[in-house]
Amino acid sequence: MEALTSTTAATYVRGLPFAHTFFTDPSQLSATAITEGNINLIFRVGDGSKSVLVKQALPYSWRYPEFKLPVERADLEYEMLQIEARHCPGQTLRVYFYDQPNHIQVVEDLNQHLVMRAGMIRRIKYPLVARHIGTFMARTLFYTSDLFLPSAEKKAMQPRFMNPVMRKLQEDLVFTQPYLPHANNRWTKVNDGWVQAIYADDALRAEMFTLKERYMTHAQALIHNDLHSGSIMLNEHETKVIDPEFAFFGPIGHDIGSYLANLVLNYAAQEGHAPTNAERADYRSWIVASMRETWMTFEAEFLRCWECDCLHDEWPSPMFRQRHLRQFLQDAAGFGAAEIYRRAIGLAHVVDIDSIADDMTRAQAERIACDVAYRWLMRRSSFTTIDDVLSQVIIN
Ligand code: SR1
Ligand code: MG
Numbered sequence: 001m002e003a004l005t006s007t008t009a010a011t012y013v014r015g016l017p018f019a020h021t022f023f024t025d026p027s028q029l030s031a032t033a034i035t036e037g038n039i040n041l042i043f044r045v046g047d048g049s050k051s052v053l054v055k056q057a058l059p060y061s062w063r064y065p066e067f068k069l070p071v072e073r074a075d076l077e078y079e080m081l082q083i084e085a086r087h088c089p090g091q092t093l094r095v096y097f098y099d100q101p102n103h104i105q106v107v108e109d110l111n112q113h114l115v116m117r118a119g120m121i122r123r124i125k126y127p128l129v130a131r132h133i134g135t136f137m138a139r140t141l142f143y144t145s146d147l148f149l150p151s152a153e154k155k156a157m158q159p160r161f162m163n164p165v166m167r168k169l170q171e172d173l174v175f176t177q178p179y180l181p182h183a184n185n186r187w188t189k190v191n192d193g194w195v196q197a198i199y200a201d202d203a204l205r206a207e208m209f210t211l212k213e214r215y216m217t218h219a220q221a222l223i224h225n226d227l228h229s230g231s232i233m234l235n236e237h238e239t240k241v242i243d244p245e246f247a248f249f250g251p252i253g254h255d256i257g258s259y260l261a262n263l264v265l266n267y268a269a270q271e272g273h274a275p276t277n278a279e280r281a282d283y284r285s286w287i288v289a290s291m292r293e294t295w296m297t298f299e300a301e302f303l304r305c306w307e308c309d310c311l312h313d314e315w316p317s318p319m320f321r322q323r324h325l326r327q328f329l330q331d332a333a334g335f336g337a338a339e340i341y342r343r344a345i346g347l348a349h350v351v352d353i354d355s356i357a358d359d360m361t362r363a364q365a366e367r368i369a370c371d372v373a374y375r376w377l378m379r380r381s382s383f384t385t386i387d388d389v390l391s392q393v394i395i396n
Helices: 006-014 017-022 073-087 116-121 129-142 151-161 164-175 189-199 202-217 252-273 277-309 318-345 359-382 386-390
Strands: 030-034 041-046 051-056 095-099 104-108 221-223 232-234 239-241 248-250
Touching: 006 030, 006 041, 006 051, 017 095, 073 095, 073 104, 073 129, 073 151, 116 232, 116 252, 129 221, 129 232, 129 239, 129 252, 129 277, 151 248, 164 202, 164 248, 164 318, 189 318, 189 359, 202 318, 202 359, 221 252, 252 277, 252 318, 252 359, 277 318, 277 386, 318 359, 318 386
Parallel strands: none
Antiparallel strands: 030 041, 041 051, 051 104, 095 104, 221 248, 232 239
């Protein structure tokens, strides 16, 4: 099927049997393009009173067409959404219809929600997001790990979620290119010398490649693998995680670290967004508190699931539990560092920082974020509590 346009997206939905039960008058449907993501074509299609989102997987990334991607990623995303819905329905997007031959999903339109990244740029405080995301990560990760799944069942699931092309993309963009001179990398020009120093730092690269190897080989649980504030839609009451097309069996700390890293990126970006020092300090305090609550919720819920839902716990050791949770924390710091570096000096940046108009302020935000990344990366093996992780974030 050809790439949809605003005209053909409305015609497409009008032709679906689903449209005749969902909409009062499908003949009134019209569509507008949504251009926030990097990967898929997305349209809002509505009749004036109700709407859906139409998401089409093309054989390339729509924002970066030079990246060729398998359209079957939409099949994986659809399956992953079903798994997430089983373990954490409150945070999972509802799919109304999946057109498998054309790799098009028709999903609920979260038009009462905002992309979390956009909300954070405006310094909106979300009172429930830490509890929602902490719970989402704990449940989706625990129930797809070896701690819960029977050994054979987990091994049988792994080939289905091999997802080699999407994984290779992240191996390159997150774990390789930002630490070497590469044509894809970009940053604010005044930071030239500082970026060259990163390329010259083989100790940094060695730590990053340790994480890259762990990312590629440590099949702990079915991870979202692109869990950032652009993959979350929310409001004061509700939080939904979207876009799990990168899912594969990987390290649990990756989802946690990626999410926390994007909060750090916004913390750094407030350098250029907050109108006063007081407002900047106030929002940064909220970010740090929310990061703490996210981890505390994750830890408590993960342990609760382990305690309550393992009929035959094959890992009965309190010391192992404690060690395992500490390893997630240290991994989260390492994978979080990779996410920060790649969003500041790699290919795919975040609008939090890129929308800062003044060059010097943007450069400062890049350096604040990467300084946290450096400390997380190089000190992570000493972290035993979330406060150890957060103490590396706070600047005065
Ligand atoms: C070429 S795709 C760039 C990025 O967009 C997605 O959100 C993934 O994180 C990917 O690395
Ligand atoms: Mg995405």
